[in-house]
Amino acid sequence: MAWDFSTEPEFEKKLEWIRWFRAERVDPLDLVYPDRAFHPLDEETGPVVRALKQQVRDQGLWAPHLGPELGGRGFGQLKLALINEILGESSWAPVIFGTAAPDTGNAEIIARYGTEEQKERYLKPLLEGECFSCFSMTEPQAGADPKMFTTRAVRDGDNWVITGRKFFSSNARTSKFVIVMAVTDPDVSAYRGMSMFLVPSDTPGIRMERHLGLMSEAPDEGMHALIEYDGVRVPGDALLGGEGQAFAIAQTRLGGGRVHHAMRVVGQCQKALDMMAERALSRETQGSRLADKQLVQADLADSYAQLQQFRLFVLHTAWQIDRYQDYKRVRKDISAIKFLTPKVLHDIVYRSMHLHGALGVSNEMPFADMWTGAAVMAVVDGPSEIHKVTVAKDLLRGYEAASGPWPSQHLPARREWARKQLENM
Numbered sequence: 001m002a003w004d005f006s007t008e009p010e011f012e013k014k015l016e017w018i019r020w021f022r023a024e025r026v027d028p029l030d031l032v033y034p035d036r037a038f039h040p041l042d043e044e045t046g047p048v049v050r051a052l053k054q055q056v057r058d059q060g061l062w063a064p065h066l067g068p069e070l071g072g073r074g075f076g077q078l079k080l081a082l083i084n085e086i087l088g089e090s091s092w093a094p095v096i097f098g099t100a101a102p103d104t105g106n107a108e109i110i111a112r113y114g115t116e117e118q119k120e121r122y123l124k125p126l127l128e129g130e131c132f133s134c135f136s137m138t139e140p141q142a143g144a145d146p147k148m149f150t151t152r153a154v155r156d157g158d159n160w161v162i163t164g165r166k167f168f169s170s171n172a173r174t175s176k177f178v179i180v181m182a183v184t185d186p187d188v189s190a191y192r193g194m195s196m197f198l199v200p201s202d203t204p205g206i207r208m209e210r211h212l213g214l215m216s217e218a219p220d221e222g223m224h225a226l227i228e229y230d231g232v233r234v235p236g237d238a239l240l241g242g243e244g245q246a247f248a249i250a251q252t253r254l255g256g257g258r259v260h261h262a263m264r265v266v267g268q269c270q271k272a273l274d275m276m277a278e279r280a281l282s283r284e285t286q287g288s289r290l291a292d293k294q295l296v297q298a299d300l301a302d303s304y305a306q307l308q309q310f311r312l313f314v315l316h317t318a319w320q321i322d323r324y325q326d327y328k329r330v331r332k333d334i335s336a337i338k339f340l341t342p343k344v345l346h347d348i349v350y351r352s353m354h355l356h357g358a359l360g361v362s363n364e365m366p367f368a369d370m371w372t373g374a375a376v377m378a379v380v381d382g383p384s385e386i387h388k389v390t391v392a393k394d395l396l397r398g399y400e401a402a403s404g405p406w407p408s409q410h411l412p413a414r415r416e417w418a419r420k421q422l423e424n425m
């Protein structure tokens with residue numbers, strides 16, 4: 001029986017290097033260029049970012065979860081989970097290691113469903129870290145319910161013409177290409193009537209209406225675009241996968257993405273807990289350290305236990321994905337960690353921020369982005385409610401209704417059964 005929570009010593013060495021590299025080499029980017037991780041490199045950032053990516057490559061750690069055919073190491077999801085816990089504390093680190101959303105999800109679907117030409121044109125520069133990409137699915141009037149998407153792609157000779165509006169298309173403003181999901185057959189169910197298209201971002205007819213930011217980011221400086229597709233004409237070979245396959249492709253992509261968010265959040269929660277413990281030991285009030293107050297100890301203990309539970313659940317889910325190679329089979333656990341992610345992040349960050357008093361809610365501590373992250377995680381890749389429904393439905397599939405008016409554990413019937421059992425022994 002294999003039941004082992006240890007990390008191979010060789011891989012542990014890699015993790016140690018990643019910890020050192022992120023803290024010493026990548027964190028400076030977060031502090032000096034906090035909002036530029038998803039912007040094209042310029043004279044200032046270019047040399048240092050390219051050099052850092054090269055060091056990651058030299059260690060054999062670039063896009064390490066992807067298979068060798070995609071330039072990675074084929075580490076899979078469990079090892080990625082251990083890596084992402086470290087990278088998750090930094091917004092630049094996933095870009096430096098080739099593990100950033102939405103690019104890795106986009107790379108995975110092009111690798112799986114793309115033609116050789118599409119791989120050469122879109123996947124290659126993406127995997128080389130030479131460009132950003134965008135996934136354009138959500139619409140202003142419809143997010144969690146894909147049956148309400150109205151963006152259409154209509155055949156016109158050998159071409160397709162895409163018309164509609166998409167909302168919250170992350171990184172559209174800096175992307176080289178967009179993967180657009182559009183209705184191609186309105187007469188069948190949305191699950192079979194939508195298709196995906198690979199479209200260069202500078203194609204005529206693509207108009208960025210606004211760039212939304214998160215929370216208090218400055219107007220129009222955000223990274224999430226409202227896009228109008230105004231008769232965007234693309235050739236027939238822009239279709240990714242088969243006609244009508246969009247929903248199935250999106251599920252492949254979102255399955256991985258949801259777990260990757262959770263992995264990174266483990267790292268953020270650990271950072272919040274570390275800050276909380278340091279503050280508890282450092283600050284004194286009413287004659288003793290915060291660490292000596294029982295209510296503070298309770299918060300520390302709750303945070304530790306919540307994080308351990310969550311982390312083990314994330315690692316186990318990653319392990320299952322590696323083992324079964326089938327997101328559908330692990331769907332219940334992916335959805336469960338998806339709705340736990342914002343809850344755990346919220347609780348631990350709030351306690352840590354609160355323990356820092358006024359300093360905690362100031363702009364001199366890193367809590368604001370983590371706090372925003374909790375709200376974002378509850379919505380991005382499907383709201384928590386939807387994932388709870390998925391878990392409940394999946395869970396119920398393993399049960400049956402009781403055969404009579406009483407529950408199967410009704411004690412009078414159980415006792416009668418027990419007596420008969422004992423008589424026959």
Ligand SMILES: Cc1cc2nc3c(=O)[nH]c(=O)nc-3n(C[C@H](O)[C@H](O)[C@H](O)COP(=O)(O)OP(=O)(O)OC[C@H]3O[C@@H](n4cnc5c(N)ncnc54)[C@H](O)[C@@H]3O)c2cc1C
Nearest residue numbers: 135136137138142143144168169170379380381382383385
């Ligand atoms: C930071 C960020 C980045 C994103 N990036 C992208 C991207 O790159 N590409 C892209 O296409 N999309 C992107 N999105 C959009 C994201 O996928 C959607 O926000 C998400 O699917 C939810 O859709 P919605 O915002 O329209 O919310 P809605 O579907 O309108 O839901 C709003 C709320 O209604 C409630 N609700 C919804 N359904 C149910 C239900 N069945 N039962 C009970 N309550 C329910 C929930 O409280 C939910 O939060 C991003 C979002 C964020 C926040």
